[in-house]
Amino acid sequence: MLFRSPADIYENLQTFSVVELDGRIVGCCSLEIVWADLAEIKSLAVDEAQKGKGAGRLLVGAALEQAAALGVPKVFALTLEPQFFEKQGFAIVEKEQLPMKVWSDCARCTKQQNCDEIAVLKVI
Template identity: 55%
Template structure:
């Protein structure tokens, strides 16, 4: 089951994200950061246990980032990540956003969801505020991917 995160989920989210950060697959996020941004998170529950999480971070009036996607290793390959990203994309469409991006080491996964590879230089400089905290900065090896939504009002 997917739902918006609650305060009680923060420690489980932190644990999932920490496991990915320790593998060098994403930036570490403090528990305080998670509490502060809890409204941006979704969780996926199995038997009342949080086994996946993702965050939709709004960057600008027309742009958001899918970030902090983490799935418990025991649940990988079961569609948990896809469902979490789909929830973010549904919310982005509902908010009227025109574009969502992700910085990832899993371009095939995001490609299957309709994202396409872009140059990082296409993204506004404002989004790089988190990158400065990364030990890989400025030699980022993540792949930038983006999905755009058609504006039905333009038809």
């Protein structure tokens, strides 16, 4: 997952959904619109102790509902957990299928040209 500074998170706070358990946030996920027909799931993370209990599925479901409500038909993520996304109906695609706009984050990433993340896409 790409590092995000507190300033970056605050600037984009309205893009986040969270899962709360007993008043504590145990998962988060951001949906950012990238283009007229494309949005990106970013910063999807579930507390280590709460993994495997459905929080990730809930967060991705909420992001997909948000995209549908906004009329954005395609949602993608760059991930090291492609099988989790496949279970949510995403398909693995070539990164090159995604527009150049996607790579704006890459300039801030330490991996740059050695990116090992896998692109997954769902058309809703």
